[in-house]
Amino acid sequence: MKRARLISTLIGVGILLASAAAGAAGTVQAGSAKSMFCSGCHGVDGNAPYPSARMAGQSTQRLGQSLMDFKTGRRFHPVMNILSVGLTQQDIDDMAMFYAAQKPLSLEHASLYWRLGGPDAINAAVDETIKLSKADPRLAGRLSGACAAKLKEQLCAATGGPCTYTGRDMKTAHAGLKITEAEFGAVAENLVKVLDAFKVPEKEKNELVGMIAPMKGVIVGQ
Numbered sequence: 108m109k110r111a112r113l114i115s116t117l118i119g120v121g122i123l124l125a126s127a128a129a130g131a132a133g134t135v136q137a138g139s140a141k142s143m144f145c146s147g148c149h150g151v152d153g154n155a156p157y158p159s160a161r162m163a164g165q166s167t168q169r170l171g172q173s174l175m176d177f178k179t180g181r182r183f184h185p186v187m188n189i190l191s192v193g194l195t196q197q198d199i200d201d202m203a204m205f206y207a208a209q210k211p212l213s214l215e216h217a218s219l220y221w222r223l224g225g226p227d228a229i230n231a232a233v234d235e236t237i238k239l240s241k242a243d244p245r246l247a248g249r250l251s252g253a254c255a256a257k258l259k260e261q262l263c264a265a266t267g268g269p270c271t272y273t274g275r276d277m278k279t280a281h282a283g284l285k286i287t288e289a290e291f292g293a294v295a296e297n298l299v300k301v302l303d304a305f306k307v308p309e310k311e312k313n314e315l316v317g318m319i320a321p322m323k324g325v326i327v328g329q
Contacts, residue, residue: 133167133197135269138205141198144190152209164211166218166267170203208269218267222311226263233259235301236294245293265318278325291327295319 142153145162149155153163162170176182178191178199194202210225211217223229237252254274263270274280295316302312 132271133200133202133204135205135208137197138201138203138208141202142205145202148186153206154209154212156212161211161213161216162206163209164214164217164221165206166220167200167203167207167264167269168267169216169218170206171199174199174202204269204271207267219311219314220263220266220268223266223307223315224305226268228305229262229266229268230259232298232301232305233262235304236298239297239300240294243293243297246290249290250294266315276325277322281326286327288323288327291323 145153149160149162154161173182174191174194177184177187178194180188182188207218207220211221214222220229223232233255237250237255237258240246240250241248241252243250257272257274260270261272261274264272298319299312299316302315307315
């Protein structure tokens, strides 16, 4: 396989967690209809602060786990235990996707997706990282940016947003590319530069960058 083959997926390095890649398997549209029975307590968009916790903007993983815990009795609430008992896994996935897509009024329990700024900020970060990396002499023109849409989808899913990643896992995607540690580091460095330029808070930046290191082994040298 030629070295010149696309390495666009490198942008994700670990942002692109293999586990998060699977993401929630639901849809926002289906979740919108199924969430109606929750609106009395949580509000139509999940932003009602009383009598229950805000659900808007929480990660798909957290929302899904919470609903499953109520369903199975691992968590107790006199109303939620009753309402959740009839939920299927698909119902839970759909509702988690719907609430994850709602812009939260407060970022206190919000997903990294919203704490980074939501869809516009994440899409812009991917675009800018690709732009910077395409012009980076350390990458010798190996980056085309052709996978930008998949990268945005994967980053959205990995940070708890309302997306399901439909691409390949990182090891398969990078097989035969022989990506070096230097190239891996160059793209990661460009991502950090973009996050700094966008004035991403240190906590969120560290959380995002912390997703990168574990992926090095399935990207470099494949």
